[in-house]
Amino acid sequence: MTSGDAVVLGRRDRKKRQTRAALAAAALRLVAERGLDQVTVEEISDAADVSARTFFNYFSTKDEALVGDSESDRERVLRALATVPPQVPALQALRLALAEVVDEVQGEAELWLLRMRVVMQHPVLLARLLSGNAATEQALVAALAARTGLPPDDVYPVLVVAVTGAALRTAMVRWAASGGERSLAELVNEAFAAVAAGLPDPRTCPTAPDRPVPG
Numbered sequence: 527m528t529s530g531d532a533v534v535l536g537r538r539d540r541k542k543r544q545t546r547a548a549l550a551a552a553a554l555r556l557v558a559e560r561g562l563d564q565v566t567v568e569e570i571s572d573a574a575d576v577s578a579r580t581f582f583n584y585f586s587t588k589d590e591a592l593v594g595d596s597e598s599d600r601e602r603v604l605r606a607l608a609t610v611p612p613q614v615p616a617l618q619a620l621r622l623a624l625a626e627v628v629d630e631v632q633g634e635a636e637l638w639l640l641r642m643r644v645v646m647q648h649p650v651l652l653a654r655l656l657s658g659n660a661a662t663e664q665a666l667v668a669a670l671a672a673r674t675g676l677p678p679d680d681v682y683p684v685l686v687v688a689v690t691g692a693a694l695r696t697a698m699v700r701w702a703a704s705g706g707e708r709s710l711a712e713l714v715n716e717a718f719a720a721v722a723a724g725l726p727d728p729r730t731c732p733t734a735p736d737r738p739v740p741g
Contacts, residue, residue, distance in 0.1 A: 542584075545574070545576060545580070545584065546584045547634070547637065548574040548575075548576075549570060549571070549574045549576065549581055549584055549585065549591055550591050550592070550594070550637060550641075551574075551637055551640075552570050552571075552573035552574040553565070553570045553588065553591040553592050554592060554637065554640045554641055554644050555573070555640070556569060556570060556573060557592060557644050557648075558640060558643065558644050558647075562592075562648045562650070562651070565588070566588075567581050567582075567588055570588065570591065589650070589651060589654055590654075592641065592644060592645070592651055593641070593645060593651055593654050593655045593658065594641065594655075596655070596658030596659065596661070596662060597658070597661075599627050599662070600658075600661065600662040600665055602626060602627060603623050603624060603627060603662070603666070604623075604665060604666070604669055606622070606623040606624075606625070606626060607619060607620065607622075607623035607666070607669055607670075607673070608669070610622050610623060612673065616670055616673070616674060616682075616683075616686050617686060617689075617690065617718065617721065617722055618718075618722075619673070620666070620670070620686065620687070620690045621690075621714070621715070621718045624690075624694065624714070625711075628694075628710055628711055628714055629711065631698075631710055632709065632710040632711060635706040635710075636706070638706075639702055639705070639706050642698070642702050643702075659691065663687050663688070663691055666687045666690075667683045667684055667687045670683040670686060670687060671683040689721050690718075690721075693714070693717035693718050693720075693721050694714060694717070696717050697710065697713040697714040697716070697717045698710070700713050701713050
């Protein structure tokens with residue numbers, strides 16, 4: 527591939543990301559204003575200044591535009607995890623694997639804060655999001671089991687992925703509560719550090735806040 531081809535592909539990918547983000551933003555804004563059942567794909571497409579046909583090049587349903595692409599995020603995290611050196615401890619490896627997604631969420635703070643609000647207002651969207659998260663956790667358990675040489679049903683990879691998900695969700699909720707003012711990466715690091723330290727009881731371990739930060 528020549529450098530010119532790379533530039534063209536880079537521009538094309540950037541344009542695709544911009545269109546996808548515009549459609550998601552339009553969907554979230556309209557549903558936040560009107561409600562889930564009062565918004566059509568055609569209205570979302572019009573708001574993003576594209577055709578309904580273009581909408582379906584990016585999303586298979588309206589709900590998918592609202593909750594995000596969990597499958598794509600899952601593949602990115604799995605690819606990132608595969609690049610982490612095998613000697614890195616499992617919890618720290620997962621934090622490193624999540625870094626790109628966490629940074630992207632921070633960079634699209636307005637969109638993600640609106641997404642979290644819309645999803646919480648509509649149980650059907652929350653159920654879809656949880657389903658996507660469950661599939662991601664299952665894939666990460668399998669990857670972590672292979673990484674550690676353990677069977678997928680061993681308690682260790684299952685627990686590590688479960689507490690990783692809890693740490694990430696806790697950080698996201700705290701980030702949303704701050705209106706996006708706090709750094710999501712710092713909140714994620716704080717949650718992972720607390721887990722890595724074994725969650726010592728602050729009543730009996732007053733120095734517990736001085737915890738190492740993974741990654």
